[in-house]
Amino acid sequence: xxxAPFDYLRPRSLAEAAAAxxxxxxxxxxxxxxxxxxxxxxxxxxxxxxxxxxGLPDLAGIEVTGAGVRIGALARHADVLASADxxxxxxxxxxxxxQVAHATIRNRxxxxxxxxxxxxxxxxxxxxxxxxxxVDAASTAGTRTVEATDLFVGPxxxxxxxxEIAVSAFFPALEEGRGVAFxxxxxxxxxxxxxxxxxxxxxxxxxxxxxxxxxxxxNEVPTVVDLTAVLEQGVDDATLRQAGQDALGSLEPVADIxxxxxxxxxxxxxxxxxxxxxxxADASTMAAR
Ligand SMILES: Cc1cc2nc3c(=O)[nH]c(=O)nc-3n(C[C@H](O)[C@H](O)[C@H](O)COP(=O)(O)OP(=O)(O)OC[C@H]3O[C@@H](n4cnc5c(N)ncnc54)[C@H](O)[C@@H]3O)c2cc1C
Numbered sequence: 001x002x003x004a005p006f007d008y009l010r011p012r013s014l015a016e017a018a019a020a021x022x023x024x025x026x027x028x029x030x031x032x033x034x035x036x037x038x039x040x041x042x043x044x045x046x047x048x049x050x051x052x053x054x055g056l057p058d059l060a061g062i063e064v065t066g067a068g069v070r071i072g073a074l075a076r077h078a079d080v081l082a083s084a085d086x087x088x089x090x091x092x093x094x095x096x097x098x099q100v101a102h103a104t105i106r107n108r109x110x111x112x113x114x115x116x117x118x119x120x121x122x123x124x125x126x127x128x129x130x131x132x133x134x135v136d137a138a139s140t141a142g143t144r145t146v147e148a149t150d151l152f153v154g155p156x157x158x159x160x161x162x163x164e165i166a167v168s169a170f171f172p173a174l175e176e177g178r179g180v181a182f183x184x185x186x187x188x189x190x191x192x193x194x195x196x197x198x199x200x201x202x203x204x205x206x207x208x209x210x211x212x213x214x215x216x217x218x219n220e221v222p223t224v225v226d227l228t229a230v231l232e233q234g235v236d237d238a239t240l241r242q243a244g245q246d247a248l249g250s251l252e253p254v255a256d257i258x259x260x261x262x263x264x265x266x267x268x269x270x271x272x273x274x275x276x277x278x279x280x281a282d283a284s285t286m287a288a289r
Pocket of ligand 1: 032105165
């Protein structure tokens with residue numbers, strides 16, 4: 001099948017791109033095209049206009065400061081993954097990106113595009129949500145910051161308006177006393193996960209003061225669950241097993257052609273325990289440094 005006809009614009013400035021989106025409600029931004037082009041080809045999307053932002057190199061930056069990592073809308077997954085500074089300041093971004101797709105797709109696909117595509121099976125939306133990150137969005141009305149907690153509103157749906165361009169995503173830095181970990185199960189490395197879990201654990205001395213986990217490919221939207229109450233009691237086989245069970249209380253594993261709901265529930269139990277144990281060990285190692 002071929003895409004439905006559409007107009008194509010490659011603007012020279014962000015202002016030109018924003019104006020084009022403002023004038024045409026059925027326009028779509030084209031970034032890496034790794035999700036949008038297949039959707040066009042299958043006619044699951046039929047925009048009247050594609051606004052190709054690849055001519056705006058100012059959006060390709062990756063800025064790493066003590067506060068965190070800001071990733072521009074044209075930074076490719078591969079560029080972010082290659083950055084030692086990103087890995088140092090917020091290792092969870094790099095750990096998750098290692099699992100995103102295959103090398104050729106990471107060379108073209110953008111991390112911001114992945115976030116605003118808001119696929120519940122994708123790694124980066126849930127990492128942004130878990131880390132309490134945000135997205136900056138620009139339109140002819142100016143730029144606003146949308147917190148991750150307000151961003152993901154439904155399957156493949158964000159709270160961004162049709163006339164807004166996501167210009168960057170911000171991931172806060174790893175704080176002292178905090179550890180992170182990421183685990184997923186996919187049929188082949190690089191395929192979309194059957195279930196994935198990202199976790200962060202914060203210690204005060206030996207005591208767990210915060211434990212949260214983010215789930216991909218489980219619910220229809222990226223979902224974060226607070227598991228502090230169970231891990232405050234200690235981190236051992238019993239509490240980790242209980243954490244997996246507690247997480248399921250806040251999740252509704254979906255069934256599809258890849259996995260049954262029962263199998264996903266099993267993966268939630270197994271991966272929650274595994275990833276919290278790793279995040280706890282990571283936090284302990286940080287504290288010992
Ligand atoms: C075979 C295959 C396997 C894959 N496996 C995985 C995987 O395991 N995990 C994973 O996370 N992803 C996977 N992907 C998707 C990949 O990560 C994409 O790169 C990503 O989802 C979208 O980024 P993009 O830059 O290609 O966006 P595009 O395809 O260009 O756009 C996707 C959507 O986001 C919108 N958009 C993009 N950028 C902006 C912006 N700056 N502002 C506003 N709207 C914007 C577009 O309008 C469109 O609706 C896979 C893709 C393929 C083809």
